[in-house]
Amino acid sequence: xxxxxxxxxxxxxxxxxxxxxxxxxxxxxxxxxxxxxxxxxxxxxxxxxxxxxxxxxxxxxxxxxxxxxxxxxxxxxxxxxxxxxxxxxxxxxxxxxxxxxxxxxxxxxxxxxxxxxxxxxxxxxxxxxxxxxxxxxxxxxxxxxxxxxxxxxxxxxxxxxxxxxxxxxxxxxxxxxxxxxxxxxxxxxxxxxxxxxxxxxxxxxxxxxxxxxxxxxxxxxxxxxxxxxxxxxxxxxxxxxxxxxxxxxxxxxxxxxxxxxxxxxxxxxxxxxxxxxxxxxxxxxxxxxxxxxxxxxxxxxxxxxxxxxxxxxxxxxxxxxxxxxxxxxxxxxxxxxxxxxxxxxxxxxxxxxxxxxxxxxxxxxxxxxxxxxxxxxxxxxxxxxxxxxxxxxxxxxx
Numbered sequence: 001x002x003x004x005x006x007x008x009x010x011x012x013x014x015x016x017x018x019x020x021x022x023x024x025x026x027x028x029x030x031x032x033x034x035x036x037x038x039x040x041x042x043x044x045x046x047x048x049x050x051x052x053x054x055x056x057x058x059x060x061x062x063x064x065x066x067x068x069x070x071x072x073x074x075x076x077x078x079x080x081x082x083x084x085x086x087x088x089x090x091x092x093x094x095x096x097x098x099x100x101x102x103x104x105x106x107x108x109x110x111x112x113x114x115x116x117x118x119x120x121x122x123x124x125x126x127x128x129x130x131x132x133x134x135x136x137x138x139x140x141x142x143x144x145x146x147x148x149x150x151x152x153x154x155x156x157x158x159x160x161x162x163x164x165x166x167x168x169x170x171x172x173x174x175x176x177x178x179x180x181x182x183x184x185x186x187x188x189x190x191x192x193x194x195x196x197x198x199x200x201x202x203x204x205x206x207x208x209x210x211x212x213x214x215x216x217x218x219x220x221x222x223x224x225x226x227x228x229x230x231x232x233x234x235x236x237x238x239x240x241x242x243x244x245x246x247x248x249x250x251x252x253x254x255x256x257x258x259x260x261x262x263x264x265x266x267x268x269x270x271x272x273x274x275x276x277x278x279x280x281x282x283x284x285x286x287x288x289x290x291x292x293x294x295x296x297x298x299x300x301x302x303x304x305x306x307x308x309x310x311x312x313x314x315x316x317x318x319x320x321x322x323x324x325x326x327x328x329x330x331x332x333x334x335x336x337x338x339x340x341x342x343x344x345x346x347x348x349x350x351x352x353x354x355x356x357x358x359x360x361x362x363x364x365x366x367x368x369x370x371x372x373x374x375x376x377x378x379x380x381x382x383x384x385x386x387x388x389x390x391x392x393x394x395x396x397x398x
Contacts, residue, residue, distance in 0.1 A: 001044070001045035001046065002044040002045060002046055004290050004291065006044070007041060007044070007046040007286055007287070007290065008287065008290055008291070008292050010037065010040055010041055010044070010046070011037065011041065011283045011284070011286060011287055011292075012292075013037075014033060014034065014036075014037030014040075014279075014283060015283075015315075015316040015320050015324075016315075016316060017033050018030045018033055018034065018316060018317060018320055019316075019317050019351045019357065020033075021357075021361070029272065030272075030276055030354075031271075031272035031273070031275040031276040031279070032275070033279075034275070034276045034278075034279025034280055034283065035275055035276075035278070035279040036279075037279060037282075037283050038052070038278070038279040038282035038283055041282065041283060041286040042282065042286075046286040047282065047285050047286040047288075051285060052282045052285060052286075054285075055281045055282055055284070055285025055286075056278050056281045056282065057163070057166060057167060057277075057281055058240065059166040059167075059238055059239065059240035059241075060162060060163045060166040060167070060240065060277060061240070061274055061277060061278065062238075062240025062241060062243065062244040063155075063162045063165065063166055063239050063240040063243045063244070064159060064162050064243075064273060064274060064277065065240075065243070065244050065247060065269070065274060066227065066240070066242070066243025066244040066245070066246060066247035066248075067112070067113055067156055067162065067227070067243055067247070068113070068116075068247075068269045068270055068273065068274075069244075069247030069248070069250060069251055069265070069266070069269055070112065070220065070223055070224050070227060070243075070246075070247055070250055071112050071113055071116040072265050072266070072268035072269045072270075073220045073223070073250050073251065073254055073265055074112065074217065074220040074221065074224065075116065075120055075268065076216070076254075076260070076264075076265065076268065077212060077213045077214075077216035077217035077220055078210050078211050078212035078213060078217070079212060079217040079220070079221075080108075080116075080117070080120030080121060081120065081123075081124055081210035081212075082209060082210050082211075082212035082217075083104060083108070083121070084104075084120075084121045084124035084125060084128075085124055085128075085207050085208070085209045085210055086209070087100045087101065087104055088124070088125070088128040088204055088207050089207075089209075091204060092203065092204060093199075093203060093204060094129070094134045094135065094138065094139060094198060094199045094204065095198040095199055097125075097128070097129075097139050097142075097204060098138050098139045098141075098142040098194055098198045099142070099191065099194065099198075101121075101125065101139050101142040101143050101146060102142040102143075102145055102146040102187065102190060102191060102194065103146065103187075104121075104146070105117055105118070105121065105142070105143050105145075105146030105147045105150060106146040106147070106149060106150025106151075106153075106183070106187055107150060108121075108147075108150075109146065109147045109148075109150040109151040109157050109158070109355075110150050110151060110153045110154045110156070110157050110183070111154065111156055111157075111224055111225075111228060112156065112224055113151075113156065113157065113158060113159070114147040114148060114150070114151040114157060114158045114353075114355040115158070115159075115270070115273070115354055115355050115358060116270075117147050117355075118143060118144070118147045118355045118358045118359050118362070119358055119362065121143060122140070122143065122358070122359050122362040122363055123362060123366065124207060124210075125139055125140060125143065126140075126362075126363055126366045126367075126368050127207055127366075128204055128205070128207045129204075129368070130367075130368070134199060134204070135199060136363070136368045137197075137368075137370050137371070137374055138194065138197050138198045138199070139198075140359055140363055140368070140370055141194070141197070141370070141374070141375060141378055141379070142190075142194055142198075143359055144347055144355065144356050144359050144375070144379065145187075145190040145193075145194070145347055145378075145379070145382060146187070146190070147355045147359075148343060148344070148346040148347045148353055148355055148356065149183060149186040149187050149190050149343075149344060149347065149382075149386065150183055150187065151183075151343055151355075152179050152182055152183040152186060152339070152340055152343045152344060152390075153176065153179055153180040153182075153183035153184075154172075154175065154176055154179075154180070154228070155172055155175050155176075155231070155239070156224075156227070156228060156231075157343070158343055158355070159273055159277070159319055159354075160318055160319050160322040160339065160342050160343065161175075161339050161343065162239075163277070163319075163322060163323065163326070164322065164326075164335050164338060164339040165231075165239050166239055166240060167326055167335070168329075168332065168335035169332070170332055170335060170336070171232070171235035172228070172231040172232045172235065172239070173232050173235070174332070175336075175339075176232075178336050178394060179336060179339065179340055181393065182340050182386075182389070182390045182393055182394070185386070185389055185393070186344060186382075186386040186389070186390070189382055189385055189386050189389070190347075190382050190386075193378050193381065193382050194378070197374075197378060216254075216258060219253070220250065223246060223247075223249075223250040223253075226246055227242065227243050227246045227247075230242045230246060231243070251265050251266065276319070277319075277323075280319070280320055280323045281323065284323050284324055284326075284327065287324075287327075288327075293327050293328070296308070296324065296325060296327060296328040297327070297328040298328075299325070299328055302333075302337065302391065302395045303391060303395075305325070305328075305329070305334055305337050305338065305341075306337050306341045306387060306390075306391045308325060309321060309322075309325055309337070309338055309341040309342050309345065310341055310345045310348075310383070310384075310387055312324065312325065313341075313342050313345040313346065313348075313352050313353075314345055314348050314349050314351065314352045315351075316351075317351055317352055317353065317354065318342040318343060318345060318346050318352055318353055319354065321342055322338055322339070322342045325338060326338065333394060333395060336394050337390070337391060337394055337395065340387070340390040340391075340394065341387045341390060341391070344383055344386045344387045344390060345383050345387060346383070347379035347380075347382055347383045348376070348379050348380045348382075348383035348384070349372075349375075349376060349379070349380065350372055350375065352383075356375075356379075360375075
């Protein structure tokens with residue numbers, strides 16, 4: 001078995017590489033990085049194969065799979081592109097668009113994963129802003145703010161929230177009751193921060209409305225709603241079973257009534273997220289009993305845990321930070337602080353959240369560069385202030 005310092009170095013080195021996008025001419029995938037790290041810690045004897053399998057939290061994987069299946073099905077209806085185009089037509093000006101994007105991204109992210117929201121809204125927004133001959137950066141920053149801050153509200157908003165729901169013992173109702181108000185206040189703060197950086201008078205040209213299958217979109221939306229209701233109505237049932245079960249039924253419905261082969265829908269599922277989590281579970285499992293885990297266990301709920309979460313999220317991104325810090329969390333309050341601060345920290349810097357990186361990458365590939373300085377100038381103060389407010393609301397007021 002490898003010495004403890006070497007194992008710790010392997011795990012932390014893997015975490016550090018998770019958001020490296022390219023090494024020279026070679027592309028780097030965070031899911032494959034995590035998977036390779038997991039293989040290495042098993043190979044050096046840091047964790048046995050059976051223990052590695054036991055470290056994988058099946059409930060989280062099932063919950064994420066169910067949500068990813070719902071999102072893939074809804075996306076195939078054309079809903080996301082249609083919603084973004086409709087928003088552009090409604091807004092008329094870039095400032096109204098920024099605030100509309102903030103609200104729509106927050107709403108969609110709360111019920112259907114923020115990563116999917118930004119993947120499917122960014123291209124339409126880039127086209128609209130290019131045609132307007134206006135500064136495209138503020139509305140795209142609004143997308144980052146809305147997708148991250150809005151996703152705080154529910155356990156379906158982002159992968160780390162799904163993990164917290166599966167691990168914490170919290171019910172969906174308890175989660176939403178505690179964190180929806182945090183998200184609402186966070187969006188207010190984000191809206192105030194957007195005002196000085198948006199342009200009031202720039203007119204937008206309408207964009208072509210993408211095709212949408214409305215019956216399909218309505219039915220897929222109903223499956224998403226049914227999942228949320230099921231999680232709330234049956235708190236004693238494993239959340240992963242509820243989400244995965246309804247996700248499979250959703251795909252089966254498309255196959256039966258829409259004559260869409262299930263393999264096509266499942267082919268759209270972002271399997272990389274599931275591979276990422278499996279790798280992270282094994283990596284963190286290999287640290288059991290190490291000095292690093294003992295050091296993390298000293299962070300108590302409240303400000304110390306919040307500070308550790310904020311800093312770690314901006315070093316290795318929020319998903320790995322949550323999986324690592326979960327080893328030290330005790331009690332419902334600690335889980336809620338972990339979920340809230342890790343997500344709110346996602347707007348502080350480009351590496352803190354996958355959703356943030358997705359917007360940067362997708363916009364950049366379409367010729368719109370979002371300067372890191374401009375993102376941090378808005379996002380970092382919002383992240384710090386909303387995280388502080390979350391801690392107060394969850395530990396003092398709550």
